[in-house]
Amino acid sequence: MARFILSRLFQSLVVLVGIYTLVFVLMKLSPGSPFAGEKAVPAHVLERMRSYYGLDQSLPVQWWRGLSNYLFHLDGGIPLKKDGFTVNEIIAESLPVSALVGGVGLLFALGTGIPLGVFAAARKNRVGDYVASSLALVGICLPTFVIAPLAIAWFALDLGWFAPVGWDDPRADWILPSLVLGLFYMGYIARITRGGMLEALNQDYIRTALSKGLSEGRVLFVHALRHGLLPLVSYLGPATAGILAGSFVVETVFGLPGLGMHTVAAARDRDQPLLTGSIMTYGVLVLFFNFLSDIVQYWMNPRLRGGGLAASL
Amino acid sequence: MDPAPLSPSLPDPGKGLPAEAEIVQGTSLGRDAWLRLRKNRLAIICLWVLVGIVALCLIGALLSIAGILPDANENHLDKKLLPPGSGYLLGSDALGRDLMTRIFFGGLVSFSVGLVATLVSTFIGVAYGAVAGYVGGRVDAVMMRIVDILYAMPFVILVIVLMSFFGSNLILLFLAIGAVEWLTMARIVRGQVLSLKKQEFVEAAVSLGFSHWRIIFRHLVPNTMGPVIVYTTLTVPAVMRLEAVLSFLGMGVQPPDSSWGTLIKEGADRMDISLWLLVFPSAIFAVTLFCLNFLGDGLRDALDPKSSKD
Numbered sequence: 001m002a003r004f005i006l007s008r009l010f011q012s013l014v015v016l017v018g019i020y021t022l023v024f025v026l027m028k029l030s031p032g033s034p035f036a037g038e039k040a041v042p043a044h045v046l047e048r049m050r051s052y053y054g055l056d057q058s059l060p061v062q063w064w065r066g067l068s069n070y071l072f073h074l075d076g077g078i079p080l081k082k083d084g085f086t087v088n089e090i091i092a093e094s095l096p097v098s099a100l101v102g103g104v105g106l107l108f109a110l111g112t113g114i115p116l117g118v119f120a121a122a123r124k125n126r127v128g129d130y131v132a133s134s135l136a137l138v139g140i141c142l143p144t145f146v147i148a149p150l151a152i153a154w155f156a157l158d159l160g161w162f163a164p165v166g167w168d169d170p171r172a173d174w175i176l177p178s179l180v181l182g183l184f185y186m187g188y189i190a191r192i193t194r195g196g197m198l199e200a201l202n203q204d205y206i207r208t209a210l211s212k213g214l215s216e217g218r219v220l221f222v223h224a225l226r227h228g229l230l231p232l233v234s235y236l237g238p239a240t241a242g243i244l245a246g247s248f249v250v251e252t253v254f255g256l257p258g259l260g261m262h263t264v265a266a267a268r269d270r271d272q273p274l275l276t277g278s279i280m281t282y283g284v285l286v287l288f289f290n291f292l293s294d295i296v297q298y299w300m301n302p303r304l305r306g307g308g309l310a311a312s313l
Numbered sequence: 314m315d316p317a318p319l320s321p322s323l324p325d326p327g328k329g330l331p332a333e334a335e336i337v338q339g340t341s342l343g344r345d346a347w348l349r350l351r352k353n354r355l356a357i358i359c360l361w362v363l364v365g366i367v368a369l370c371l372i373g374a375l376l377s378i379a380g381i382l383p384d385a386n387e388n389h390l391d392k393k394l395l396p397p398g399s400g401y402l403l404g405s406d407a408l409g410r411d412l413m414t415r416i417f418f419g420g421l422v423s424f425s426v427g428l429v430a431t432l433v434s435t436f437i438g439v440a441y442g443a444v445a446g447y448v449g450g451r452v453d454a455v456m457m458r459i460v461d462i463l464y465a466m467p468f469v470i471l472v473i474v475l476m477s478f479f480g481s482n483l484i485l486l487f488l489a490i491g492a493v494e495w496l497t498m499a500r501i502v503r504g505q506v507l508s509l510k511k512q513e514f515v516e517a518a519v520s521l522g523f524s525h526w527r528i529i530f531r532h533l534v535p536n537t538m539g540p541v542i543v544y545t546t547l548t549v550p551a552v553m554r555l556e557a558v559l560s561f562l563g564m565g566v567q568p569p570d571s572s573w574g575t576l577i578k579e580g581a582d583r584m585d586i587s588l589w590l591l592v593f594p595s596a597i598f599a600v601t602l603f604c605l606n607f608l609g610d611g612l613r614d615a616l617d618p619k620s621s622k623d
Contacts, residue, residue: 011458018462026471124614125353137606140550141599143557143574146581146591188547191606195543195613231540234504238464238497249558263467264562283465290461301508 012287019283024063027272076277081269087277098246098258101174105182106243113186117193122220136190139183148180148253177254181247192235197228226300237293241285349615356611359604366601373417383411416594419571427553433491435545438498446506447529460496468493490552501544505537539613546609550602573598
């Protein structure tokens with residue numbers, strides 16, 4: 001296990017360097033300048049700005065300077081468009097916002113999606129299946145930018161339960177965006193759970209368990225669920241990272257100062273340090289949750305283990 | 314010479330063994346699946362609804378090109394924002410264009426984005442994931458780290474770069490979406506193959522001396538079809554949604570052309586004064602995604618080789 005974790009750590013480092021390099025190359029290749037604006041900047045000012053941000057140096061030097069700052073100082077540098085902040089400060093401020101909304105949303109999605117999926121699989125092609133599956137689909141069938149304004153109009157403006165937009169209001173502003181975000185993931189989780197459970201329920205050991213006289217509930221939740229959740233675990237690795245790193249659409253509609261919004265703004269403004277920083281943050285999240293997902297899968301599925309009884313039979 | 318008179322007098326070699334002949338012929342996986350799918354009433358209804366929507370969009374677009382229905386991109390500034398029924402069946406938009414024909418044309422764009430991008434991503438993802446899972450070891454590690462690197466690239470970044478290079482182009486939209494969406498498929502297929510390759514039928518195939526390619530694509534990949542189909546049918550609506558998100562960012566299909574995503578976006582901007590601009594495109598979009606999802610579920614049940622033949 002220790003060897004597995006160590007080799008994964010090393011691989012993760014390689015991946016992060018790869019991510020950094022890919023963003024670097026893409027930003028250098030893409031046309032447009034962060035300093036281009038409505039007013040033309042005088043040439044000597046542009047020169048000063050470029051040298052201030054180190055953009056006048058050769059590409060390999062720029063590449064290495066940024067990378068070594070990450071590797072040795074965990075420092076993302078200074079953004080090109082947001083004066084008075086460092087990249088680290090912006091991320092430290094916006095990631096908790098996205099992570100809170102995403103975390104609550106994910107819990108909501110898991111808490112509703114898994115039961116709906118299991119129920120639908122147990123009632124395959126009967127009315128219960130159709131009702132549960134349809135419920136799960138609500139969040140998938142409409143774009144978030146339609147659901148979110150409707151939710152604001154109904155729950156915030158008509159019923160007055162939540163603040164419509166913003167972050168500083170004491171009325172728990174994170175609930176409504178969390179639910180809207182979770183609604184979307186709920187559909188996927190229910191679908192994947194249903195598919196995995198149907199696959200599991202067709203296995204021979206389920207028939208064995210049933211023929212031995214175990215109760216249906218026990219077979220469903222103890223024997224089948226463990227196998228049936230495997231596809232979901234594999235899906236949840238990247239999905240968790242995505243949901244925690246913030247949804248641009250949800251953050252825009254609800255006016256949340258989250259990471260998703262900064263990422264898209266940075267890409268639009270060609271703000272390379274900020275974009276690199278937010279994508280590296282996202283990358284760390286993806287790596288971590290993929291790692292977690294692999295460990296959980298290994299633990300849940302004996303077939304993935306090399307040695308032991310399963311291999312010797 | 315006429316050979317026909319001879320044959321009736323000879324006994325038909327196949328006639329004595331009808332049962333055996335049937336067994337040898339068997340039914341293909343596809344035919345089996347179709348027979349099972351037909352039993353799932355909701356999936357069949359969804360299939361017909363989808364066929365109907367596609368046909369409606371096609372016929373509507375053709376009628377508009379033929380001049381029977383109004384042109385989708387022609388502005389009538391004297392007839393803007395007319396509610397449904399008043400001259401225009403589904404109303405008109407802010408530039409006086411007929412919403413109905415715009416929905417027809419937009420549907421064709423949305424469907425083609427969804428299908429082409431999904432096919433591209435499924436093909437890449439299945440091949441990549443199956444090879445990584447089957448070969449294993451260091452090759453697998455390198456291949457999956459590449460997937461990890463690409464995972465961390467938000468889709469929007471790639472599209473912004475592509476679009477600023479080549480201008481916004483529908484083909485590029487297909488390619489960009491397809492090139493991003495295969496990652497999850499690769500991971501799913503790899504996970505399946507990792508678990509499948511330890512089973513007896515793969516050992517049997519190996520001991521029969523089959524080549525690696527044959528084992529991967531004839532023995533392993535067909536067994537991953539359940540999750541692949543489910544994920545593919547999740548991908549079509551996901552791609553259509555993604556296209557809508559791009560429209561939200563102003564990077565999708567460019568005006569005056571429309572997709573369902575751009576129409577919904579336009580509607581969402583004016584939902585307080587002219588609700589029909591939001592309701593009609595959203596409704597047909599939601600029905601389509603709903604049916605695609607149910608059809609996918611039905612296909613999943615039908616394609617699982619292990620599911621009972623009742």
